[in-house]
Amino acid sequence: MPPKRNNNTNIDEEVPDYIENQSRRNNLILRRDKDDRKETWEQSETKVKEVLRNKLRLNTDNIEIERAHRNGKPGDRPRPIVVKLLRYKDKQNILRQAKMLKGTQIFINEDFSDKIRQKRKDLQPALRAARERGQVAYIRFDKLVISDRRTDDN
Structure with a gap:
């Protein structure tokens, strides 16, 4: 949804972030425990397809990856793989x-702009607190959604 104009926001700041997030709409970030410093795009794509096939039990024949590459400079930490998919x-x-990756050292997340990533990071303490209170809580884009658990007393 495009940014809404109101008196408190500067549309010139909102639109570029909206456009950046739209360009990342089909992207995922895959984090693994291993990183090859000289990894090619083809090798990154192969690693992504291995995770999808072996860990998530998905048929990769129909999943088209436009591009998969490591992001960032090689260093002490494994670099994430940015996966650009053809279809949303x-x-x-x-x-x-x-959810099948729970307990592994592999994580798959949506790709967001730095501004949205920071908002999501700032919401984490409130998310944890709500879950500790027994509420259903999750972050959708840059908003925290909280609801009480419903119990069937019928």
Whole structure:
């Protein structure tokens, strides 16, 4: 949804961030425990497909990856792989299956602009607090959504 204009926001600041997030709409970030400093795009794509096939049990024949590459400079920490998918539906399917990675050292997340990433990071303490209170809580884009658990007393 495009940014809404109101008296408190500067549209000149909002639009570039909106455009950046739209360009990242089909992207995922894959974090693994291993990183090859001289990894090519083809090798990155192969590693992504291995995770999708072996860990998430997805049929990779129908998932088209436009590009997969490491992001950042090689160093002490493994660099994440940015995965640009051809179809948004593939991204949603992968995110639904990502729960199968629990307990592994592999993480799959959506790709957001730095501004949205910071907002999401700032919401983490409130998210944890709500969950500790027994509420259903999650972050959708840059908003914290909280609801009470419903119990069936019927």
